[in-house]
Amino acid sequence: MQRLILDFDGPIMDISDRYYRVYQICLEKTKLPEQKLNILSKKEFWDLKRDRISEQEIGKISGLNNDQCQNFAKLRNQLAHQLNFLEIDQPIFGVIATLEALKKRSDLDLVVMTMRKEKELKLALKQHNLERFFPSDRRYFIADDYVKKSDIEDKPLLMKRALKELPFVEKTWMIGDKEADIVSAKNHNIAIIAVLSGIRNRQQLEKYQPDFIVNNLTEAIKIIR
Numbered sequence: 001m002q003r004l005i006l007d008f009d010g011p012i013m014d015i016s017d018r019y020y021r022v023y024q025i026c027l028e029k030t031k032l033p034e035q036k037l038n039i040l041s042k043k044e045f046w047d048l049k050r051d052r053i054s055e056q057e058i059g060k061i062s063g064l065n066n067d068q069c070q071n072f073a074k075l076r077n078q079l080a081h082q083l084n085f086l087e088i089d090q091p092i093f094g095v096i097a098t099l100e101a102l103k104k105r106s107d108l109d110l111v112v113m114t115m116r117k118e119k120e121l122k123l124a125l126k127q128h129n130l131e132r133f134f135p136s137d138r139r140y141f142i143a144d145d146y147v148k149k150s151d152i153e154d155k156p157l158l159m160k161r162a163l164k165e166l167p168f169v170e171k172t173w174m175i176g177d178k179e180a181d182i183v184s185a186k187n188h189n190i191a192i193i194a195v196l197s198g199i200r201n202r203q204q205l206e207k208y209q210p211d212f213i214v215n216n217l218t219e220a221i222k223i224i225r
Ligand SMILES: [Mg+2]
Pocket: 007, 008, 009, 010, 011, 176, 177, 178, 198
């Protein structure tokens, strides 16, 4: 038996439209009525996010002054995970078919592990009919009332709990799109495959030395056959 621990946003869900929509709204709410801005295209914006450019810096590049950048970043953090925006997210192309194929394999135990809060995960699982892939004892998420520190601190804790609770398997794999996924896996000697379908580019992922870097989940599972 092998176990596959899947990060949710990045390997499964595409959050780029949501983040871009929130970016547009925050710019609109922050700028002065006559202020000329350099509004980034979706691709320009997402390339910056994938290169780990901060919200403040993105505000600056978009033409906001320093004070405005602070407000812009604050507002962005307030809005980015509101449920009405979370509904914008879509499963990554091809992911449902891949999950269906994985679910048929009797030698594989599927787990989802996310920095989403419970209500945020539930909403997406229900909206896109993904509940069938992850029974409730195979879902690891952040409690709704938990005060998050940072992904890089919180995710290894979640991993620790999962490894304690889940039944023994011969081998465990993790698939994720961010540094927190790579660190969590490496801390526990779990093989980690990083995917480029999420919020980091190859240069950023390489810094954390995952075992593999592939384009998406569909490619990742070819490695763990
Ligand atoms: Mg992710």
